[in-house]
Amino acid sequence: MITKTVECRYCKSDFTVTGNPGEKLSIPCFNCNKKNVVTFSDKGGEFVESVPVSYALEVSGLVKIYKNVKAVDNISFKVRKGEVFGFLGPNGAGKTTTIKSMLDLIHGDAGQITINGLDVRINGKEAKKLVGYLPEKVAFYDNLTALQNLLFYAEMKHASKDECKVLIEEFGLGDAVKKKVGTFSKGMVQRLGVARTLLGNPPIYILDEPTEGLDARGVVLIRNKIKELKQQGATIFVSSHILSEIQAVCDRVGIISKGVLVAQDTVAELSKKLNLKPKLTLELEKVSDAVVDAIKKISGIYDVKTIGCMIHVVCDSNISAKVIVAIVNAGGNIVNLQTQTPSLEEVFLKYTEE
């Protein structure tokens, strides 16, 4: 055992630590309670670095019960810094309830939520400084103009007037800057809502259905924005129904169904777990029995269906070439060919099956 007095990295007060040689421990300072990593070399205690808070968002054991509905039933997950996490689930699954709890808008019946290591129930104000939140139901002060509204939020997020103007412009509301928000269309309100979320350039974003009510151009705008934020190193937690959108930008997804988190992983991993196979669709000049038999003989084939001149083959991904060779050898003439990797939609439907 080595005992040594060391100086806290944060508050610079001295405290004593004990450990075995070669051990690396994370020990809270006796004075400020912040964790310090101490490596015990043969010479004694020695500071290396502070413990990095590796998770931007941490939800553990969250439960929320409404009168007779368990809206959220013991949900736990962690979102790493810089990660884009998609939060998926059918209507009424508990997505919004979870998200609102993360911002301390709703008080859960059990569980703990931290943002960058800060408990939202205790250090809410500090935690919220780090977050841009887009609520499910975006609303503003209808009597104030777009700019007046953003200026109010900007003041609270230490963003400048110029930043407000740039964001309003960026989200295609340049012409409406001086119009009262009460006169805005649903999509315009949503766009202004996204602009508000970005004020002050926070490191973490929590977005509840960001593409809701947007036209095609708006959807592209949001998707590109998410990519851009990710490149800047931001953490993004996004709930959505539009699975193709999510699949394109998410590092990992969580799937919630009836208040329970039924799966969380990368889309590829989830497909693997579900044993979802790629689909190969071939169009032939003419489909003969010989061709179908030839395909069925290959090992690694799970299903073969023919509809007119089309053959749908479900197979392991590494035997697509063999299928093509077999068809050609059996005298088939391939006109067109398409491969489909398992989509998030399939994963989603599998996990949220009734």
Added chain:
Amino acid sequence: MFSNILFSIAKKEFMDNIRNKWVLILSVIFAILTIVFSLFGSIFGTGWQDIQGTVSSMIAIVQIFIPIIAIILGYSAIIGEIERGSMSSLLALPTTRLEVLVGKLFGLGSILAVSILIGFGIAGVIIAVNIPNPDIVGFLIFIGATILLGLVFLSMALFFSTLFKKRSSAIGGAIFLWILFIMIIPMIVQGLLIAEVGIEPLMTGEKVQIPDWYYGAQLVDPGSVYNSLIALTIGSMSTPGNPLQITYPSYYSSGLMTLIFIIWIAIFFVLAYWRFSKKDI
């Protein structure tokens, strides 16, 4: 930092609500009312009444309308934002629910104070130039007392705004409390007094022993505290709303009345905070 955020919220509240144009219209109505009361307040009077006369003829009406304005300003402050959906964005900002509530009280309180100041102030200036030796301090006390009365009902309306799930229930509840405070409680108290000492001595102004409980009960009712506060500072008077001739016991003082107002404001504010801090948005 705390004060910056408070200021932002209060300012937003002020700007958002100052557009409820009829808050301003009401202050104009108050100015006109004051002038009319000053000119014609006394049936026998001709020309301008002095400040004390004007104030005493106005108390009854002010006591009814200021609480109504305060209730209208406050009843939707919390539930309205929740219903509209803007509360979630407000509370997602780096702020606390306490700051939001204090900001709203300050913002709405300033609107109330400003309309009272403008309304009565303009009238006061007009009266002052028309009468000899105007009691300016007395009139300022009247304005201050009126603002305090408004703040009591504003704080009450804020509490009701956190109590209900719907805006319509909130205004219903606040109006019920207004009727309770302005009409029912005074009626019961006066009724009990009449039951105890009989009606004749009160009508004829004959000297009777007013029971102690009566003065205690009066302290619960903001309207009568308002009455007493003005009577104690500007001068004793009888008003149409309070025809009973009453001389106050010795423990009645303007300080006590002000304190009671502040206690009411604090009680409703604490209740409002207690509800708001537990509310799911």
